[in-house]
Amino acid sequence: MTEERMALAELLQKSGDADFLRSVAEAVLQILMETDVEGLIGAGRHERTGERLNYRNGYRDRSLDTRLGSLSLRIPKLRQGSYFPPFLEPRKTAEKALVTVIQEAWIGGVSTRRVDELVQAMGLSGISKSQVSKLCKDIDERVNAFLDRPLEGEWPYLWLDATYLKVRDGGRIISVAAIIAVAVNTEGKREIVGLGIGPSEAEPFWSGFINNLVKRGLRGVKLVISDAHDGLRLAITRVLGATWQRCRVHWMRNALAHVQKGQHTMVAAAIRQAFLQTDAEAAHQTWRHVADQLRPRWPKLAVLMDDSEHDVLAYMTFPGQHRTKLHSTNPLERLNKEVKRRADVVGIFPNEASITRLIGAVLLEQNDEWLLQCRYMQIEGMAELTPPIIDADPAKLPPMAA
Numbered sequence: 001m002t003e004e005r006m007a008l009a010e011l012l013q014k015s016g017d018a019d020f021l022r023s024v025a026e027a028v029l030q031i032l033m034e035t036d037v038e039g040l041i042g043a044g045r046h047e048r049t050g051e052r053l054n055y056r057n058g059y060r061d062r063s064l065d066t067r068l069g070s071l072s073l074r075i076p077k078l079r080q081g082s083y084f085p086p087f088l089e090p091r092k093t094a095e096k097a098l099v100t101v102i103q104e105a106w107i108g109g110v111s112t113r114r115v116d117e118l119v120q121a122m123g124l125s126g127i128s129k130s131q132v133s134k135l136c137k138d139i140d141e142r143v144n145a146f147l148d149r150p151l152e153g154e155w156p157y158l159w160l161d162a163t164y165l166k167v168r169d170g171g172r173i174i175s176v177a178a179i180i181a182v183a184v185n186t187e188g189k190r191e192i193v194g195l196g197i198g199p200s201e202a203e204p205f206w207s208g209f210i211n212n213l214v215k216r217g218l219r220g221v222k223l224v225i226s227d228a229h230d231g232l233r234l235a236i237t238r239v240l241g242a243t244w245q246r247c248r249v250h251w252m253r254n255a256l257a258h259v260q261k262g263q264h265t266m267v268a269a270a271i272r273q274a275f276l277q278t279d280a281e282a283a284h285q286t287w288r289h290v291a292d293q294l295r296p297r298w299p300k301l302a303v304l305m306d307d308s309e310h311d312v313l314a315y316m317t318f319p320g321q322h323r324t325k326l327h328s329t330n331p332l333e334r335l336n337k338e339v340k341r342r343a344d345v346v347g348i349f350p351n352e353a354s355i356t357r358l359i360g361a362v363l364l365e366q367n368d369e370w371l372l373q374c375r376y377m378q379i380e381g382m383a384e385l386t387p388p389i390i391d392a393d394p395a396k397l398p399p400m401a402a
């Protein structure tokens with residue numbers, strides 16, 4: 001052990017710190033690859049054993065760029081099949097997209113100190129526009145193919161939710177909404193079916209976004225779950241002719257804003273009595289009873305309950321085994337948190353295309369994971385679905401409660 005330490009000390013004295021660390025890194029990675037290959041082959045180098053599964057076939061050179069500099073590696077080759085070390089696997093699409101967005105901000109001269117530090121920490125200083133363009137093209141092709149793919153079959157349930165992001169527009173910083181659409185098909189599988197960037201309050205934007213989903217094949221939608229965005233309900237009725245479920249969680253927050261903070265627990269518990277009912281008729285009766293009880297003390301809350309009763313309880317007419325996932329946009333919460341986590345690294349996006357690139361890449365990876373999971377909803381409940389009765393005349397729609 002002493003001799004090894006002396007040899008290490010001599011090596012450090014003969015080389016600069018960077019050269020020494022680079023040599024150590026190369027040696028460690030080479031040992032890891034050799035050990036990994038021995039496990040795959042079932043035998044060590046030149047070892048004779050009946051458990052051998054394959055043979056070595058030389059090496060191929062590969063460089064690995066790190067903060068220590070470029071490491072020269074020799075990747076073992078196999079006689080049958082191929083070997084590629086896990087630590088050299090290409091970065092995930094979302095990570096590539098994140099790098100690209102930061103690069104765009106850097107090249108465009110609009111980076112903040114935070115982005116500047118990120119660029120340098122990732123070793124991206126001095127990257128050329130041509131390199132950025134090449135990486136952008138690869139990501140854009142994959143993301144656009146995913147976002148524009150045809151939608152096959154019927155999709156009875158559709159969730160829509162918005163995440164607000166900051167982007168530069170003509171020298172100004174504005175807030176835009178990234179609209180994410182998730183749907184469940186008649187097989188009980190859920191998929192991310194769309195992404196739209198724009199102002200979330202305008203009805204033409206919502207109609208255009210939903211129309212695009214329909215053109216790609218979205219059909220059979222019976223219930224749309226979302227928050228109370230202006231213009232969205234009208235777009236749902238005009239384009240889809242489906243029932244609208246107002247997010248119960250967001251509605252409750254709006255309702256409790258009419259109540260003193262010390263009474264929140266009591267009032268929320270009273271309202272939830274309607275949600276505990278097993279059928280729609282009982283739920284509506286309980287809702288009206290609670291509204292009448294609360295009316296003398298909180299008249300504004302009672303008016304809100306009167307106006308939004310059918311929107312908040314719409315999910316009660318659908319199969320019981322599906323209701324726990326139909327009353328709110330909570331199924332999208334985890335997805336939105338991941339989107340925000342990636343977006344917060346950038347801060348201010350240089351343009352809307354960079355938003356589509358980064359968020360689209362995150363959605364692509366999440367969708368791939370969902371496809372490998374079990375059914376999101378019980379398929380037995382799908383047989384119980386019946387077309388909802390909707391008055392398609394927008395003029396007859398009651399005003400949406402605030």
